[in-house]
Amino acid sequence: QVQLQESGPGLVKPSETLSLTCTVSGGSISSYYWSWIRQPPGKGLEWMGYIYNIGTTDYKPSLKGRVTISVDTSKKQFSLKLSSVTAADTAVYYCARYNGYVGFDYWGQGALVTVSS
Amino acid sequence: DIQMTQSPSSLSASVGDRVTITCRASQSISNYLNWYQQKPGKAPKILIHVASGLQSGVPSRFSGSGSGTDFTLAISSLQPEDFATYYCQQTFSIPLTFGGGTKVEIK
Numbered sequence: 171q172v173q174l175q176e177s178g179p180g181l182v183k184p185s186e187t188l189s190l191t192c193t194v195s196g197g198s199i200s201s202y203y204w205s206w207i208r209q210p211p212g213k214g215l216e217w218m219g220y221i222y223n224i225g226t227t228d229y230k231p232s233l234k235g236r237v238t239i240s241v242d243t244s245k246k247q248f249s250l251k252l253s254s255v256t257a258a259d260t261a262v263y264y265c266a267r268y269n270g271y272v273g274f275d276y277w278g279q280g281a282l283v284t285v286s287s
Numbered sequence: 288d289i290q291m292t293q294s295p296s297s298l299s300a301s302v303g304d305r306v307t308i309t310c311r312a313s314q315s316i317s318n319y320l321n322w323y324q325q326k327p328g329k330a331p332k333i334l335i336h337v338a339s340g341l342q343s344g345v346p347s348r349f350s351g352s353g354s355g356t357d358f359t360l361a362i363s364s365l366q367p368e369d370f371a372t373y374y375c376q377q378t379f380s381i382p383l384t385f386g387g388g389t390k391v392e393i394k
Contacts, residue, residue, distance in 0.1 A: 205383075215323075215331065215374055217383040230382040231288075264330055271337055271378045273321035277330035 172197035174265050174278035182259075182285050188252040192265030192278055195246065203268035204248045206239060208261040209280075216261075220268050221248055255285045289313050289377050293386035299394040306362040308389045310375035315355045319379040322351055322360045325388075326371045334373075335360065365391070 178190035192204070205220035219229035221239040229237050233252070241248040252259060262282050266274040290313035300306050310320065318338035323331035333342050335351035338358060348363040362369055370393055375386040 214388050215376075215385040217385070228381050266330075268383075271319050272340070273333050273336050273376060273378060274323075274331070275333055275342075277332075280330055 172267060172276045174267065174276055176263060176265050176278045176281035178281060178283070180282060180284060182255055182283060183287050184256055184285055185254055188250070188255050188259060188263075188283055188285070190250045190263055190265075190281060190283070191247050192249070193245075193247050194267075199241065199243055199246045199248070203270070204239075204241065205266050205268045205274065206237075206250045207264045207266055207274070208259075209264070210258075210261045218250070218252075257285050259283070260285045288382055289316060289380060289384055291375055291377055291384050291386035293373075293375055293389050295389060296387065297390040297392060299392050300365050301394045302365055302367060304365045304394075306365050306369075306391060308360045308373055308375075308391075310353075310358045310360070310386050312356045312358075312377055312379075316377045316379035318354045319377055320351075320353065320358045321376045321378065322349075323374045323376065324369075324371045325374065331374060362391075 173195045175193045182188045203220040203222045206218040221227045236253045238251045262280040264280045265278040267276040269275045292311045320338045322335040325331040339351045350361045352359050372388045372390045374388050
């Protein structure tokens with residue numbers, strides 16, 4: 171059974187960079203799309219981007235320039251960096267496996283990141 | 288971006304009721320539409336993939352239908368554990384987008 175677990179700081183200061191890591195266990199990290207999705211408190215879901223294999227990425231256009239997703243296959247981890255954060259970036263951040271047209275089939279439990287000074 | 292619009296945004300229903308939720312895409316997405324269930328404090332869970340495919344382990348009271356721009360999620364007989372928020376999501380094009388959600392509450 172594939173399991174994902176997010177880790178990283180729960181508090182980030184405005185204008186700084188948010189960094190999260192997702193560790194994948196119970197399955198291969200190769201040949202799938204690995205994605206980040208966020209959910210502001212009380213609001214809906216927003217796809218941020220994904221990475222495939224070593225380095226093919228795609229990002230939500232409105233976040234381009236601020237978001238970077240990378241992968242370390244040796245550690246079975248993929249990471250999110252979001253720069254120049256503001257209070258609007260406060261959200262629960264989920265990592266998830268994107269299985270193509272069948273959708274997001276495995277999710278982490280989510281990590282709340284608060285942007286505040 | 289393809290906009291996904293769900294209706295209603297919330298509904299109240301009783302155990303045993305049949306419930307339907309609709310999702311409309313701003314352009315045709317063929318059948319590239321998935322449905323998720325999210326309970327408070329938990330990650331979403333996929334229920335239906337490619338419009339009508341029941342995900343393994345999901346009870347058969349859940350069903351999906353539609354193609355093009357209009358889709359429906361139905362729950363044939365609402366159970367206590369079904370009170371949650373439901374989201375549709377398109378996989379037709381990047382950026383992947385979700386509907387705004389439908390909260391199903393106890394009447």
